[in-house]
Amino acid sequence: MGTALLSFRPVMMSRGGNPSPSTPRWGGLAAFAWLVLAFNLAVILWGAYVRATGSGAGCGAHWPLCNGVVVPRSPEAATRIEFTHRVTSGLALLLVAGLAVGARRGYPRGHRVRRWAAASFAFIVVEALLGAGLVLFRLVGDNPSLTRGVVGALHLANTMLLVACLALTAWWASGAPPARWPRGREAWLWGTAMGGLVLVGASGAVAALGDTLFPGGERAAALAAGLPWGTQVLLELRIAHPFLALTVAVAVAALAVAGLRRPAGSSAAPLGAAVLGLLAVQLLAGLVNVVLAAPVWLQLVHLLLADLLWVAVVLLAAASLQAGERPA
Numbered sequence: 001m002g003t004a005l006l007s008f009r010p011v012m013m014s015r016g017g018n019p020s021p022s023t024p025r026w027g028g029l030a031a032f033a034w035l036v037l038a039f040n041l042a043v044i045l046w047g048a049y050v051r052a053t054g055s056g057a058g059c060g061a062h063w064p065l066c067n068g069v070v071v072p073r074s075p076e077a078a079t080r081i082e083f084t085h086r087v088t089s090g091l092a093l094l095l096v097a098g099l100a101v102g103a104r105r106g107y108p109r110g111h112r113v114r115r116w117a118a119a120s121f122a123f124i125v126v127e128a129l130l131g132a133g134l135v136l137f138r139l140v141g142d143n144p145s146l147t148r149g150v151v152g153a154l155h156l157a158n159t160m161l162l163v164a165c166l167a168l169t170a171w172w173a174s175g176a177p178p179a180r181w182p183r184g185r186e187a188w189l190w191g192t193a194m195g196g197l198v199l200v201g202a203s204g205a206v207a208a209l210g211d212t213l214f215p216g217g218e219r220a221a222a223l224a225a226g227l228p229w230g231t232q233v234l235l236e237l238r239i240a241h242p243f244l245a246l247t248v249a250v251a252v253a254a255l256a257v258a259g260l261r262r263p264a265g266s267s268a269a270p271l272g273a274a275v276l277g278l279l280a281v282q283l284l285a286g287l288v289n290v291v292l293a294a295p296v297w298l299q300l301v302h303l304l305l306a307d308l309l310w311v312a313v314v315l316l317a318a319a320s321l322q323a324g325e326r327p328a
Contacts, residue, residue: 029102029113033170036095040124040166041307043085043092044159047131048303050085051152052212052296056140058082063132064090089131096124099169112178116169123162130155144213144231152209153202160201163307164314171318176267179321190317193255196248197310200241204306207241210234211294242286249279252313259316268319275316278309 050056058078059066066072066083075083103117130151134140139148172178182190214235252275259272282305289298 029099029106030170030173030175032102033099033117033166033173036092036099037163037166037170037311039095040092040163041304043088044163044307045300045304046085046088048208048300049296050081051209052299053081054078054141054212055081056134057138059086059135061136061138063135089128093124093128096120096166099166103169103173113169113173116165116172120162120165120169123158123165126158127155127162130158142213144234146231146233149206149209149234149237152205156205157198157202160198160310163310167311167314168318171315176318177322179318182321186321189251189255190321193248193251194313194317196244196251197313200245200248201306201310203237203241203244204302206234207238208294208299208303210238211299215293242290245283245286249283252279252309255313255320256316259320262320266319266322268316271312271316271319275309275312278305278312281305282309 050058055078058076058080059072059082060068062068064086066075066086067079072079072083100117100121103111103114107114134148134151134155137147137151139145139151181187256272256275256279259268259275262268262272282302285298285302285305289302292298
């Protein structure tokens with residue numbers, strides 16, 4: 001794999017730093033970057049499956065070893081699930097590292113592809129450390145503490161930043177023009193929408209944890225029985241999450257509609273349409289998730305839609321804030 005990574009070449013650049021019009025948008029590094037993004041989304045979904053099935057303690061309080069060994073023998077179901085997640089997470093780390101090396105070799109110092117690939121590697125290292133902390137401090141399995149909820153929320157926020165960096169690396173490696181930093185009202189709108197989405201994701205991680213620990217009707221019974229303050233917070237956030245999601249959805253929809261108004265030929269228009277479509281489906285999935293008391297399969301669908309929506313919003317921002325363009 002290493003030889004293949006080092007042989008990747010980016011889209012050819014003109015002297016101004018823009019893609020050469022005679023060069024295809026899909027170079028080797030670009031295709032690899034999209035593949036790395038897709039693989040990481042799959043790893044994220046499997047991580048959610050680990051949590052939803054209560055398999056986080058499948059390897060005991062050992063990391064990076066599993067129950068004190070490299071490869072567990074005759075593992076139980078929980079151990080197989082957790083061990084698979086560790087193997088795929090390790091492979092994701094290697095793939096992101098390869099992406100960063102390929103970008104470093106193929107692009108000049110300070111280039112946006114190189115910077116965002118390096119940021120991706122930094123965030124996946126933090127991702128691994130947070131995952132290790134959950135295991136080593138026993139914040140897995142049936143642990144209902146507030147500490148687990150806080151670390152889980154931080155884990156999800158870091159995951160979203162990782163996905164954003166990977167998406168932007170792939171986007172710009174594919175030849176998209178650079179973006180400018182927003183200012184004034186535009187900066188406030190984008191900051192509210194994207195920061196809000198991270199908060200929604202973090203609260204969703206806590207809500208999903210509550211659904212796992214106290215599924216269905218057990219939630220009301222647990223609250224009535226009197227629980228530690230931290231555990232009550234985990235359960236009450238389940239109620240707050242949908243309202244926060246609806247509030248942020250308004251800001252996201254407004255930016256998506258603005259993207260639809262971009263000039264013909266702009267990639268912001270189809271991305272705006274994609275954001276609106278994903279947003280509608282995601283809100284519907286969230287409603288069904290509440291009605292059906294969050295079955296595992298629907299939790300995974302809900303998370304996948306959230307990840308795809310996040311990627312679409314990040315790319316919409318990159319397309320809408322192209323250097324030299326002003327808001328419509």
